[in-house]
Amino acid sequence: MEEATRAAVAARARERAWRGLWVPLLFLLPATLLVSLFYLLPVATTLYLSFTDISTVTFRNPQWVGWENYRDLVRDPFLGRILGNTARYVSLTLAFNIGVGLLLALLTSHVPERAGNPVRALWLLPRILPPVVYVLIWQGLTRESPFGLVSNVVGVSRNWITAEPWTVIVLANGMVGASFGMLLFTSAIRSIPADLFYAAAVDGATAWQTVRRVILPLLRWPLLFATAYQTLSLLTSFEYILLLTDGGPGFYTTTVWSLHAYKLALSNYFGNVQFGMGAAMAAVLVVVGVVVSVLYLRLFNFKALVGEPKIEVN
Amino acid sequence: MRGIEVRLEGLSKHFGRVVALRSLDLEVRAGEMVAFLGPSGCGKTTTLLLVAGIYRPTTGAIYFGDRRVDGLHPRDRDVGMVFQSYALYPHLTLFENIAFPLRLKRRPEAEVRAKVSQTAELLGIGHVLDRRPGQVSGGQQQRAALARALVKEPQVLLLDEPLSNLDAQVRLQARAEIRRLQRDLGVTTILVTHDQAEALAMADRVAVFSTGEVQQYATPLELYQRPQNTFVAGFVGHPPMNVVRGRLEDGTFEADGWRCRVPRLSYRGEGYLGVRPEDLRVGGEVEARVLVAETLGREQLVTVRVGATELKLLAAQADGFAADSVVKLDIPPDRVHLFDAAGRRIG
Ligand SMILES: Nc1ncnc2c1ncn2[C@@H]1O[C@H](COP(=O)(O)OP(=O)(O)O)[C@@H](O)[C@H]1O
Numbered sequence: 001m002e003e004a005t006r007a008a009v010a011a012r013a014r015e016r017a018w019r020g021l022w023v024p025l026l027f028l029l030p031a032t033l034l035v036s037l038f039y040l041l042p043v044a045t046t047l048y049l050s051f052t053d054i055s056t057v058t059f060r061n062p063q064w065v066g067w068e069n070y071r072d073l074v075r076d077p078f079l080g081r082i083l084g085n086t087a088r089y090v091s092l093t094l095a096f097n098i099g100v101g102l103l104l105a106l107l108t109s110h111v112p113e114r115a116g117n118p119v120r121a122l123w124l125l126p127r128i129l130p131p132v133v134y135v136l137i138w139q140g141l142t143r144e145s146p147f148g149l150v151s152n153v154v155g156v157s158r159n160w161i162t163a164e165p166w167t168v169i170v171l172a173n174g175m176v177g178a179s180f181g182m183l184l185f186t187s188a189i190r191s192i193p194a195d196l197f198y199a200a201a202v203d204g205a206t207a208w209q210t211v212r213r214v215i216l217p218l219l220r221w222p223l224l225f226a227t228a229y230q231t232l233s234l235l236t237s238f239e240y241i242l243l244l245t246d247g248g249p250g251f252y253t254t255t256v257w258s259l260h261a262y263k264l265a266l267s268n269y270f271g272n273v274q275f276g277m278g279a280a281m282a283a284v285l286v287v288v289g290v291v292v293s294v295l296y297l298r299l300f301n302f303k304a305l306v307g308e309p310k311i312e313v314n
Numbered sequence: 315m316r317g318i319e320v321r322l323e324g325l326s327k328h329f330g331r332v333v334a335l336r337s338l339d340l341e342v343r344a345g346e347m348v349a350f351l352g353p354s355g356c357g358k359t360t361t362l363l364l365v366a367g368i369y370r371p372t373t374g375a376i377y378f379g380d381r382r383v384d385g386l387h388p389r390d391r392d393v394g395m396v397f398q399s400y401a402l403y404p405h406l407t408l409f410e411n412i413a414f415p416l417r418l419k420r421r422p423e424a425e426v427r428a429k430v431s432q433t434a435e436l437l438g439i440g441h442v443l444d445r446r447p448g449q450v451s452g453g454q455q456q457r458a459a460l461a462r463a464l465v466k467e468p469q470v471l472l473l474d475e476p477l478s479n480l481d482a483q484v485r486l487q488a489r490a491e492i493r494r495l496q497r498d499l500g501v502t503t504i505l506v507t508h509d510q511a512e513a514l515a516m517a518d519r520v521a522v523f524s525t526g527e528v529q530q531y532a533t534p535l536e537l538y539q540r541p542q543n544t545f546v547a548g549f550v551g552h553p554p555m556n557v558v559r560g561r562l563e564d565g566t567f568e569a570d571g572w573r574c575r576v577p578r579l580s581y582r583g584e585g586y587l588g589v590r591p592e593d594l595r596v597g598g599e600v601e602a603r604v605l606v607a608e609t610l611g612r613e614q615l616v617t618v619r620v621g622a623t624e625l626k627l628l629a630a631q632a633d634g635f636a637a638d639s640v641v642k643l644d645i646p647p648d649r650v651h652l653f654d655a656a657g658r659r660i661g
């Protein structure tokens with residue numbers, strides 16, 4: 001009798017544990033499917049292709065070549081320059097985007113709406129221009145006298161894209177990119193209760209101390225998000241470089257990793273498009289992206305940012 | 315005695331077309347605790363923020379002692395303030411919240427530690443200093459906000475509805491605690507509240523506000539005994555005073571359907587009669603019908619109808635007031651307040 005009861009209790013407990021497990025799994029299923037299909041599968045495909053010699057020539061019959069593509073990458077005499085360019089491009093543009101975005105957000109949210117809104121709207125303009133048109137405007141502005149505005153203003157007639165390719169690339173990217181942070185930070189600053197600013201003033205804070213000790217700590221989450229998101233998109237973006245300098249002037253002067261990969265994999269100089277090699281380069285980017293993300297999460301102390309869940313499940 | 319005298323002269327504040335404060339003259343003595351009392355939206359917080367230096371006055375001047383401060387930045391005014399929302403920094407522990415004003419002044423670490431723990435102990439929150447504001451109770455948040463205001467030993471302390479977010483029990487305790495602390499420290503204090511009991515209980519003097527103006531500025535007892543107009547009469551005291559519109563003749567007050575004897579005045583014509591529920595008694599000559607009796611515990615609040623007028627009276631719980639029964643009311647002439655047609659006190 002007692003034996004039977006105990007068995008029944010155990011069975012019920014097992015059943016409850018099982019039910020407790022499969023309900024959350026069921027809820028996770030749609031997201032899991034989507035993530036697998038659109039994120040994990042492409043990464044897996046890229047990784048697979050990077051270990052083959054697939055190209056226009058071998059398209060029908062690609063061979064497994066192991067680490068060959070990666071070995072080629074390391075042997076590339078321009079590897080150092082491309083890596084350097086990539087680091088330079090990502091860090092300078094990122095610094096500009098976040099710095100100017102933050103500055104704009106701080107300034108436009110501390111002046112009357114009438115002045116702040118138009119400034120923000122102005123900064124959004126480049127974002128709604130087609131990139132090709134936007135780059136054409138830059139090319140026009142940076143031409144020699146008497147057509148180039150920059151040449152006219154500075155008083156030195158030059159093609160500024162050839163003379164200062166990095167400055168132009170960072171500025172052209174940054175004028176678009178900064179509005180992302182600007183919008184994000186503006187809304188975050190707006191959501192800080194006015195009382196906190198009053199309290200800081202009464203406590204004796206200067207404007208700078210208020211920014212440094214109250215606003216910035218409260219912007220940690222949007223700052224992390226903008227930094228991580230823009231790092232990753234900058235690592236993989238090359239369209240403005242392609243249109244402005246096409247990686248030049250000269251040999252690989254402004255060629256970054258993703259542009260190089262694009263050229264190898266999709267628009268090879270020699271007509272033979274090396275998908276396998278491009279995939280290897282893309283795979284390296286994936287690894288770099290993951291490493292950088294983990295570093296950011298550490299840096300911004302992500303665990304502390306994520307609060308306790310507001311709704312309890314089970 | 316650390317407090318300093320605070321003087322407001324012709325102070326006004328407009329927000330575009332909204333007049334939040336209209337020409338305020340008021341003086342708070344050194345070490346005194348003054349309450350700004352009034353309904354919501356009457357300009358109390360605006361006045362406090364003007365004194366703190368968050369807002370600039372549209373007109374007028376603010377003096378701390380002999381020093382004119384209305385042009386100074388808040389950090390140069392030496393005030394401490396507790397906000398209605400407490401405005402604790404959510405990303406800092408209570409310790410760092412309280413230490414904030416000292417850190418801004420770059421005080422040595424040892425001094426910061428000593429002052430913060432001393433102030434925190436004084437307010438009984440020494441054991442929760444390592445927590446964030448979100449992880450402590452409302453009462454503890456309120457004390458932390460008070461500690462942050464006091465830690466820099468200000469000359470002027472501003473409290474904006476500091477107790478209104480607390481539950482009733484904690485509120486009574488905090489009321490006494492703030493008052494004791496204020497006396498001990500001798501800091502000149504302005505307390506903003508919409509709760510008349512709080513104002514009467516805590517303050518040396520009370521300024522009653524209504525729509526951007528001070529109606530009366532007096533001690534709690536004087537407000538209760540000699541309200542200067544019908545607004546103050548109706549706002550101060552609980553349950554509120556009965557204020558009835560009618561005609562004042564020679565020694566009598568005549569309302570819709572009834573009359574009573576009042577002190578002789580030279581004033582004749584339209585006016586108001588005020589009488590507190592606790593001053594009304596049974597056993598006179600005014601006939602009234604009982605509508606309802608509410609038990610308050612020790613006493614009962616009885617609503618009666620006299621002519622077309624409803625009056626409230628406080629009576630001992632033991633007295634029987636059956637609904638619909640008729641009682642004779644005594645309205646003692648020496649206890650009535652008389653106001654002219656504009657609501658100003660005349661006797
Ligand atoms: N920053 C502001 N801008 C516009 N109107 C305001 C502002 N602050 C207060 N007011 C208005 O001024 C009046 C007084 O407000 P306030 O001083 O906050 O009242 P109280 O604290 O007595 O409830 C209200 O009508 C309010 O709407």
Ligand SMILES: [Mg+2]
Nearest residue numbers: 355358359360
């Ligand atoms: Mg208020």
